[in-house]
Structure formats: structure tokens, C-alpha cells
Amino acid sequence: MEVGTGSNEKIGFSPWWPFLGSLVEKLRGRVTGFLNKLKKIAKDDPRRIAHSCKVGLALTLVSFSYYVTPLFDGFGVSAIWAVLTVVVVMEYTVGATLSKGLNRAFATLLAAFLGVGAHQIAILFGEKGEPILLGLFVFILAAAATFSRFIPEIKARYDYGVSIFILTFSLVAVSSYRAEELIQLAHQRLSTIVIGVVTCLCTTIFVIPVWAGEDLHKLAAVNLDKLASFLEGLGSECLGEKVGSESLEGKPFLQVHKSVLNSKPTEDSLCNFARWEPGHGRFRFRHPWKQYLKIGALNRRCASSMEALTTYITTSAETQATKEPELRQKIRTACLEMSSESAKALRELSKAIRTMTAPASANPHMAAAIAATGELRSTLSKDADIADVLHVATIATLVAELVVRTQEIFGSVEELARLARFKSPEPIPKATVKPVSDGESPPHVAIQVGE
């Protein structure tokens, strides 16, 4: 019975059977892959499972206000607004939930007042004038509020509130045209929204809370550690004694700084939420959250310099050392000293943040690294021949790198032109390729012009 093994070579007496088998096999592979992915997501941050259960819990809690008859009689059909609020307000971190909940509550309150006011004005204009005036009010307020969302400060902190403001104002203004007991309706809705917000807050704060502030704090320490790992790897794999001629490309330490480069959006949103959070654990209410953004910006700048260094050491080959071995050795020693001491300083800074201790222990390492820089400079400036040329040659090296970058961009734009079928230029440019003057230089250029 070799049926259903999924092997493609054997075709049994029933030709569709192996096909079905391989299909099942494929499907099973897909499902296993998907389950492994889910497992990984859960393992990376187990609080995600907790959060999912918390959302379920809050929703079930709030549903009970609907099932339990005495509560239902008090709120009427408005009880479903509590459900709606929970779904929309419940967020991963305490700060985000607080920000959304407060935004929602205050925006609803303000919009309900204005909506009732608009209704009072509109009814003065009679049955025919009322809908026209209400429509006008909705248009003006919605347009103005939408425009205010383009102001960066409002976008950052009150975007959700403005959206709820438009929503509630329109709802109140529109339903005021039909509803008989507007005030009672508004009151019911507001209380159900408050119930929803309070349920969310209790669940996020008291059941395994995730604090945006704490995450921001830890992220700063983790990023410092990543920068330190890069410098440690640089010391051992690139500047150390036993470094061979093997290619550095693909070494893991050359990748660690990359995630730091893209940390800005995460840090911005965490900081934004952290400012809404009350004091918790080791953090006071007015903890200087904005300082983490400053540290983050400097971390990214450091990672950016690491990127430049990475490109340089992976692309430019070392020439065979024949002359001046002493000077080379001196420079190498200084490099090793600078990178290892900086790495130690970064590790100490990370530890200082983790333990919330003043970073005094980083001082000696920092001083040693700076001293090594000074020594390096004096070493280089002693040899006038080299010092003269070095400055301009370094700039040239960096500019040459920009040429390589530009070439890469050129390639990707060409690919875009091919994929998107850009039209070909009308007059084909007659370009003369400037030949490399002598045959010595290694990187020969082969570019087709006017293709």
C-alpha cells in the first residue's frame, strides 16, 4: 500500500491519488510553518498572549452588562456602546489605552455638548431650515477638525480624540433630528462609554500590565548593548592579532547595529504613550521620557557611523603591508584600544540604565578611549608626509563610497524602469565613456551607454 506517500515519481493505479497526497503534504507543511510562526511570535514576547486574553476578558466583562437584566434596563440599547468602546480603546500598553480612553471620553463629552448646542440653534429655524443648518454645522466642524489633524502636535497626541469628536458631533447632530429624548440618549451613551473605558483601564493596569515607559527604558539599554556588541566584534574579528585575510562579509557582528538604525518610530510612539502613564515601579509620573528620544537619536547616529565603517571594511581590500610596519602596528593598537574601551563604556551605560544607577563606572573606559584617540592623532600627525595627505585621502575615500552608493541607486532605478516599463528616451544620448587612464587600477568599469 504505497498510496498517499506523496512521492512524485510513482504513479499508482489511480492517477489523482498521489496528487492529492502531495497536496495534503504541502498543506500540512504550510500549516506547520504557520503554527511555528505563531509559536515564535508568542515566544518572542509572551505578554502578547496575555494581552490577547485581556482583550477577551474585557469584552466578556462588558458583555455581561448586557446579559444581566437590571443593568440592561438602566442603559437600554446604548449598552452596545460599551462593547464598541472596549474594542476600539483597548491597546497593548497602559499608556496607549489611557491615551485612547481619555481622548475618547473627553472628545465625546465636548462633542455631545456642541452637538446639543447645534441642535438648539437649528430648531430655531423651523422644520425646513433645521436639516440644512444641521448639515452646514456638520460640514464646517468636520472640515475644521479634519484640518486640525494635520497639525503635528495634535496628530501626535490627540489624533484619536479629534476623530471621535467628529464622530460624536455628527451622530448627535444627525440623530437630534429624529430622537425625542436627546439629553437622556446622550447621558446613556456617555455613561456606557465611561463604563467601557473604565473596564479597559482596569484590565490593562491590574492584569499583567505592559508599560510603554518600561519598554522604552529597556529598549534604550538593549540598543546600547547592540552598539557594544558591534565594537566588541570589531575588536576581535577585524583588529585583533590573529585576523586572517578571510572576508568579513556576512559576519554577524556587522549586522547587530542595523536594527538600531530603524528604531525611531518605535521610540517615538512608546515615548508618546509613556507620557500618559501614571508612576509605576521605578518610574515617577514625570519621568524624563523625552531624554530617551535624545539618547535614541545619538544611538542612531552612532549606528550610522558603524554602517559607514562596515561598508569601508567589507569593500576595500587591505594592501599587502611592506613598509612602515611599526606605524601600522601603532595605529592598529590604538584602534583596538579605542574600540574595546568604547565597547566597555557602552556596556556600563547599558548596565547603568538597567539598574538605574548613575553611570560613573563608564568614566574610566570613556577616558581610556578618548586618550587612545589622542594618541592616535599625535601618532598620525608626527609623520608629516602622511598627515598631509591623510585628511584629503579620507575624504576621497568617503566620497568614493558615495559613488558606489549612487551606482546602487542607479541600478535600482533601472530595475524600476524595466518593471514599470518606462518609455525610452527620445534622442539617444551619445556618450563617450572616459577610459581609465592606465591599466593598473583593479576595478574595471563596464557600463553600456546609450543602450
Next chain:
Amino acid sequence: MEVGTGSNEKIGFSPWWPFLGSLVEKLRGRVTGFLNKLKKIAKDDPRRIAHSCKVGLALTLVSFSYYVTPLFDGFGVSAIWAVLTVVVVMEYTVGATLSKGLNRAFATLLAAFLGVGAHQIAILFGEKGEPILLGLFVFILAAAATFSRFIPEIKARYDYGVSIFILTFSLVAVSSYRAEELIQLAHQRLSTIVIGVVTCLCTTIFVIPVWAGEDLHKLAAVNLDKLASFLEGLGSECLGEKVGSESLEGKPFLQVHKSVLNSKPTEDSLCNFARWEPGHGRFRFRHPWKQYLKIGALNRRCASSMEALTTYITTSAETQATKEPELRQKIRTACLEMSSESAKALRELSKAIRTMTAPASANPHMAAAIAATGELRSTLSKDADIADVLHVATIATLVAELVVRTQEIFGSVEELARLARFKSPEPIPKATVKPVSDGESPPHVAIQVGE
């Protein structure tokens, strides 16, 4: 009558009068500042005003389905769901609106089906069992759906849909316990949501549409232009003939590339929305939008190299040239050639994207830049003395920059420790500062250890 001039020196006969005057003055300043800000926001992108009006228009249109009696009789109170849909779905770009609208419509449909199914199962368990079973269903589906939002692919494209799915399922499951005519209610709601989505789509697509794809396309060209401006500035201000000893810090061309560095989130969201958009103008439906992300990543890498160069030329002073003027001149010329030709190539690439023409016209410039790089390499490798040391000295220069970066981070962490009142470390470390070996080197180190 010197009253109300707001001058602080003169105190008139009525002491609160000038105070009030200065208050009014201050307030007026604030208001003027705010109005100017609004004007700038509108001027930067006039489509923002159009968008605000479009939101007002869509809301007013949809409100009329409520005011007009025959329509109202068809939909009942559910008509307010059309208003709700418009507020939530209407976005700045066509792609974002389409993405939200389709997400909302399909998620509502799916969740309504499942909700009705859950209700059918729950009623089998009698009056007491029903709310318990419904609560359980809500818990399980809400938790599972919330967890699915942590999967990056779902987060990127269907986040809003999942949230609406949870919302609708809970609403249907919860209200099914009370509502008599569930199917009719579901039908009404679905049609009002469709009305809302269609209103939004018509307004965004037919009234001054803002296409995410077009914005993404333009952004790529603008960023290429910025990179070109940097290289042009570099050529004229730093490598040109008449460059004096004036400091380069604060020159505008050293800032243009910075906005490119932070373009990733904008590009990601625009690309995400562009994929939902139908063909429009010069773009087909399956335009290769992902290629723009590749170009963007390379642009950022180029900007990152520019950042490294910027830091180098603003911090390291040029030594007074005494020896080898010829070699220096050769290197300088090569630099000038590399940067100006790369700049021209980038300008051509930008033009190619703007006009959607194949970028053949960038070829000669690219070839010239690469040829200059080759010449530079051969120039440098001719002088064995320098070539020997240059490689390791360049690495040393880049590592020395990392020390400076680390020092900056150190300073900002220290500031954090001060602001957040970190505790002082218990055993004060006794560190010996390694003194700079000789008095020649310019950057003297003054770090207090064990403070």
C-alpha cells in the same frame, strides 16, 4: 493715552491696565503664530484643505440619508452607522480609504455570519446556557483575533479589518441575546455600512483625489534630488577652488540629506496603500510599488554615508599643507569629479522617475564618476608609503569617530541619570585616568572620574 501699549516699564494710574494690555498683546502674538502655522500647513500641501472639505462633504451627504424621510424609513436607526463608517473610513489618500473601506466591509460581513452562527448554536443550550456560551465565544474569538494582529503581515494590511471583525462579532453576539429580528438588523447595518463606504470612495476618488502611489513616486524623485543637492554643495563649498578655511558647520547643504534618513515609515505606509489603488494616470494597477522601497532603502544608505562624511569634514581640521601639493591636488580633482558627476547622475535619475523615462541619460555621468574613482585608486596606490598606511588609518579615523559618538551617548545618559535621579553607585570606582602621552595632540581630555 498710553494705555494698552503693553510696555512693562510704565505703570499708569490703573495698575492692572498695562498688565491686561500685555496679556492681550501676548495672546494676540500666540494667535498670530498659530494662524501662521495653519497657513504654512495649508501652503505646504494645499490638498490638505481639499481633504478637509471632502470629509465635511461626505459626512453631509451621508447625513441626508437620515434627514430624507423615505430613506430613513428603509434603514431605521441603523442609518447612523453610515455616519460612523464615513468618519472612520475616510482617509487622506485613495489607497488608505480603499484599504479601510474594503477591510471594514469584508470584516463586517464575515463577523456577521459568524455572529449569527454563534447565536444559533447558543440558543440550543437554553435560556441559562445561552449568555454563558455567548460570553465564551466572544472571549475565544476576541483573544484569537487580537493575537493575529501581532503577525506582521496581518498587522500591515488587515489590522483595521481584524479590529472591525472583533467589534462586529461582539456586537452581533451580544445584541442577538436581546434583538428579535437579528437577520433584518444585520442586513440593515450591512447596507448602511456599504452606503458609507461607497460615499467615502466616491468622494476620495472623484473629488481632487490624492493617490498614495503618486506621492510615493514623487517622494522617490524628491529624495534623489536631495542627495544630488548634497553632492553639489560638497563640490562647491568643500572641494572647489576657492574654498577658504571657514567652518563648514551650519552650511545648509550638510542638512538636506537628513530628512532622507527618516523616510522609511512614510514610504512603508504609502507603498502599503498604493497596492490597494486601481490604475490611475500613468500608473497601472500592478505597478511595481515594492521597487520604490528598494530605492528608498538605498537612498537611506547613501544618506547614511553622507552623514559619515558630514561628521568627518565638520570635525577634523585640515592640516596645513606643506608637502606633496601635487598629490593633494590630484586627489582633490578626483573628489570634485566624483561628487559632481554623481550629483549629475542623481539629478538625471530623479528626472527619469519624474518623466517615467528609462534613465539612460544618467549613464555617461555614472561612467565618469566610476572612472574618477578608478583614477583615484590608482593615484593612491602608486605611492606605496601612503597606500600602506592609508587603509588602516582610514579605519582608525572611522573608529575614532565612534569614540566621539560614544562620548555623546555617555553625556546624554548622564543627563538622563541626573533628570531621573538615578541612585549613585555604591562602591565609588577608583579609576586612573591614562594621561595623553605627549603634549602635542590638540584635543585635551578633561573627564572627572569617580565624581
